[in-house]
Amino acid sequence: MTLISDQRYFDGLASTGLWSGNTADTIALLFVYMPIIRQEIYGYADLWNAHAIRRQAGRPAVVPGKPVVLYFHPPAPTADYGSVVPENRLQQLLQTVEAYEPNEYLPTATMQFCQNIFDSHALELQIQDDGGLDYTIVIGEPPVFLHQVAYIFLRDSLSQHLADGNELPMSEIPRGAYNWVPPPVALPDVDLQEFEAGSIYNGSDGPEYIDWDDRYLDGAD
Amino acid sequence: MTTTICLSVVSLIRLRLALGMRRRYDTSVMLQHNQQVRAVLERELRGHSALYGRRLTYTRLKQLGVPVARNRMYELIREIDPEGVASRQFGQQNIVRGDYTVAGPNRILSVDGHHKLSLYGFEVYAGIDAYSRYITWIHVGISTRTAIAVLRLYLDHLKEHGTLPYTIRSDRGTETHMMANAHCQLHQELNPNAAWNDHYWYGTSTANQRIESWWRHMSKGQTIVWKVYIADKVYGYD
Numbered sequence: 001m002t003l004i005s006d007q008r009y010f011d012g013l014a015s016t017g018l019w020s021g022n023t024a025d026t027i028a029l030l031f032v033y034m035p036i037i038r039q040e041i042y043g044y045a046d047l048w049n050a051h052a053i054r055r056q057a058g059r060p061a062v063v064p065g066k067p068v069v070l071y072f073h074p075p076a077p078t079a080d081y082g083s084v085v086p087e088n089r090l091q092q093l094l095q096t097v098e099a100y101e102p103n104e105y106l107p108t109a110t111m112q113f114c115q116n117i118f119d120s121h122a123l124e125l126q127i128q129d130d131g132g133l134d135y136t137i138v139i140g141e142p143p144v145f146l147h148q149v150a151y152i153f154l155r156d157s158l159s160q161h162l163a164d165g166n167e168l169p170m171s172e173i174p175r176g177a178y179n180w181v182p183p184p185v186a187l188p189d190v191d192l193q194e195f196e197a198g199s200i201y202n203g204s205d206g207p208e209y210i211d212w213d214d215r216y217l218d219g220a221d
Numbered sequence: 222m223t224t225t226i227c228l229s230v231v232s233l234i235r236l237r238l239a240l241g242m243r244r245r246y247d248t249s250v251m252l253q254h255n256q257q258v259r260a261v262l263e264r265e266l267r268g269h270s271a272l273y274g275r276r277l278t279y280t281r282l283k284q285l286g287v288p289v290a291r292n293r294m295y296e297l298i299r300e301i302d303p304e305g306v307a308s309r310q311f312g313q314q315n316i317v318r319g320d321y322t323v324a325g326p327n328r329i330l331s332v333d334g335h336h337k338l339s340l341y342g343f344e345v346y347a348g349i350d351a352y353s354r355y356i357t358w359i360h361v362g363i364s365t366r367t368a369i370a371v372l373r374l375y376l377d378h379l380k381e382h383g384t385l386p387y388t389i390r391s392d393r394g395t396e397t398h399m400m401a402n403a404h405c406q407l408h409q410e411l412n413p414n415a416a417w418n419d420h421y422w423y424g425t426s427t428a429n430q431r432i433e434s435w436w437r438h439m440s441k442g443q444t445i446v447w448k449v450y451i452a453d454k455v456y457g458y459d
Binding site: 034086 | 276277279280281283284320321322324325326327328338341342343345347350352353354355356357359360361362363364367369370372373374376377379380383384385386387403406407410411435438439
């Protein structure tokens with residue numbers, strides 16, 4: 001397996017003109033491959049969490065064991081540093097961003113349009129009961145992945161649809177953090193004189209300054 | 222995931238026997254079982270597991286409910302896929318890494334986005350617990366490069382997970398400042414004197430060792446396959 005460099009990939013796309021933002025191939029790529037890539041990457045994370053990390057002779061600092069076991073049941077006397085999330089505050093914060101739906105990758109109308117194209121060819125594309133593709137299926141001679149056939153088919157159908165002067169909406173990227181208004185904070189009561197005397201901090205001789213250089217050295221790499 | 226099951230040793234032995242898991246086997250049974258494992262391995266190696274090392278493959282077999290002794294499985298992999306084993310030898314760790322010690326779980330959550338697939342519209346964001354290397358939070362979507370998206374993802378993660386990590390460690394990306402704000406506000410709710418510096422650490426991306434190292438594992442196991450596949454097959458098809 002060779003890794004194709006981004007540069008070479010860009011060159012290829014530029015010369016063939018296959019990638020240009022809001023076009024049929026963007027929609028088709030998302031519609032066909034997002035469920036597959038999600039399943040693969042989430043599956044890989046589950047596998048990683050369950051696999052055993054080895055003890056290493058030259059690296060005594062490495063904690064051996066399975067991530068899932070180490071996380072939920074750390075060996076004594078290791079303490080858990082987590083705290084319970086304050087539910088009220090979490091709800092307040094969530095309300096400020098509830099308009100954004102992170103799992104959406106295409107708007108409902110576009111999803112439905114693509115799904116209709118798939119459903120109209122359910123037999124050829126071997127559409128599963130849940131409306132998706134089985135991405136392990138290989139068809140034809142020479143053998144081709146079914147999802148590849150589905151992608152080309154969908155892309156061509158969408159190009160035709162868009163060429164006829166129709167429009168398909170895309171999901172919006174949630175920009176505008178600049179205008180975001182955070183929920184009001186209840187400020188702690190601070191005695192200004194006490195603050196200046198430094199007794200609000202742990203050290204008694206003035207405010208404790210943190211050596212940021214030390215903070216950044218949390219992993220020699 | 223964290224259910225506690227009380228079980229006596231005898232019941233455990235009985236359960237294992239019912240599943241056909243014995244300590245010793247007759248040679249003929251062993252050969253037959255080898256055939257079954259070989260069939261599963263061949264199917265897995267055709268998929269994306271071809272890039273997994275033997276320990277991940279071993280865990281994968283356990284997930285599929287195929288019990289097999291580790292050494293026997295290693296032998297089978299070497300028989301079935303000698304080229305794959307040889308190619309993975311070059312991936313052996315030859316970078317000298319420094320010591321990285323963390324006090325315990327939820328002490329540091331190391332977060333970052335992975336953008337090797339962004340070109341095609343797929344963006345990944347994940348958080349890894351620095352002590353246990355447990356992936357507490359992972360998301361694949363079309364947008365993990367805006368502050369609002371990352372804030373929403375983090376809050377959703379907290380809602381589902383219920384545990385607030387002590388410190389978040391990230392690089393100085395423009396997408397992190399709202400998450401940092403929200404994280405510190407949640408800590409101030411618990412302790413009004415909570416210091417920002419204690420609960421959020423900004424630093425260089427290269428020193429954010431845990432997550433960056435995990436991206437390397439994930440790229441080797443998963444995303445390179447897709448990147449090469451989409452670039453080569455999909456766009457080379459016409």
